[in-house]
Amino acid sequence: MRFTNLIDQDLPLLAVDLGYSYRQKSCGIAHHHLSQPFACEFGQAIEYCVGLITDSGPHLLVLEAVLSTYHNDAHNPEIRGAFEKGRGWYHGPGVTTFAAALRFLQELDRRLPRGLQLPIVEGFLSYKPQRSAHQVDAQRLVDEFEHAERFIPREGSESILSIIEAVPEVRRYNAPTTG
Numbered sequence: 001m002r003f004t005n006l007i008d009q010d011l012p013l014l015a016v017d018l019g020y021s022y023r024q025k026s027c028g029i030a031h032h033h034l035s036q037p038f039a040c041e042f043g044q045a046i047e048y049c050v051g052l053i054t055d056s057g058p059h060l061l062v063l064e065a066v067l068s069t070y071h072n073d074a075h076n077p078e079i080r081g082a083f084e085k086g087r088g089w090y091h092g093p094g095v096t097t098f099a100a101a102l103r104f105l106q107e108l109d110r111r112l113p114r115g116l117q118l119p120i121v122e123g124f125l126s127y128k129p130q131r132s133a134h135q136v137d138a139q140r141l142v143d144e145f146e147h148a149e150r151f152i153p154r155e156g157s158e159s160i161l162s163i164i165e166a167v168p169e170v171r172r173y174n175a176p177t178t179g
Contacts, residue, residue: 001117001163001164001165002105002108002109002112002116002117002118002163002164003061003105003109003117003118003119003120003161003163003164003165003168004117004118004119004120004164004165004166005119005120005121005164005165005166005167005168005169006119006165007060007119007121007169008058008060008119009060011058011059011060011119012031012032012033012056012059012060013031013032013059013060013062013141013142013145014029014031014049014052014053014059014060014061014062015028015029015030015031015062015063015064015123015138015139015141015142015145016028016029016045016049016061016062016063016064016065016104016138016141017029017064017123017125017134017135017137017138017141018042018045018063018064018065018097018100018101018104019042019096019097019100019134020042020096020097020099020100020103021041021042023041024041025039025040025041025134026039026041026042026134027039027040027041027042027044027045027134027138028040028133028134028135028136028137028138028139029045029048029049029135029138030135030138030139030141030142031052031059031142032142033056036135037135037136037138037139038135039133039134039135042100042103042104045104046104046107046108046111049061049108050107050108050111050112053108053112053116053118054112054113058116058117058118058119059118060118060119060120060121061118061119061120061121062120062121062122062123062141062142062145062171063101063104063120063121063122063123064097064122064123064124064125064137064138064141065097065098065100065101065104065122065123066089066094066097066098066101066122066160067101067120067122067159067160067164067167067168067170068080068089068122068153068157068158068159068160068167068168068170069089069090069098069157069158069160070089070153070154070156070157070158071156077089077090078090080153080154080157080170081151081152081153081154081170083124083149083151083170083172084124084126084170085176086176087126087127098160101160102160102161105160105161105163105164106161106163109163120164120168121145121168121169121170121171122168122169122170122171123141123148123171123173124151124170124171124172124173125137125140125141125173125174126172126174126176127174127175127176127177128174129174129177140173141173144173145171148171148172148173149171149172149173149175150169150170150171151169151170151171151172152167152169152170153167153170
């Protein structure tokens with residue numbers, strides 16, 4: 001398996017706020033050894049991550065994108081837990097990040113050296129009080145990783161790709177506002 005849900009705290013973090021656009025800089029990238037996070041196009045995010053991992057070795061990959069799904073007994077999509085209430089993976093922006101994650105992870109798998117395994121975590125940055133730049137979001141994924149709320153998607157959830165060993169942990173960076 002290319003990706004694992006077993007988190008190795010000794011690895012450097014590589015965070016990608018994943019977007020999916022034809023020409024816009026819809027992605028943000030940050031990691032511990034990068035002095036300034038940056039925004040880039042989807043294809044550039046793939047190229048950058050492949051180059052970084054190939055040159056510097058494995059990183060703990062935090063993707064702000066849907067990495068698992070849940071379907072109920074009637075086979076209909078449903079939220080994976082209370083952590084995503086009102087921001088379900090199967091509607092609105094969730095669908096776009098689901099599609100982006102599929103392509104992004106498939107390309108990493110295709111381009112990275114065989115045998116290299118990467119731990120992966122889903123970063124969940126919904127419920128933001130205001131819009132923020134992609135590179136700012138990516139930096140938050142790194143800076144607040146240890147303090148983000150941790151969730152395991154409900155039983156019966158599945159990884160979005162067979163190259164992911166098990167359903168990844170979800171880290172929520174903003175609690176929903178009440179009222």
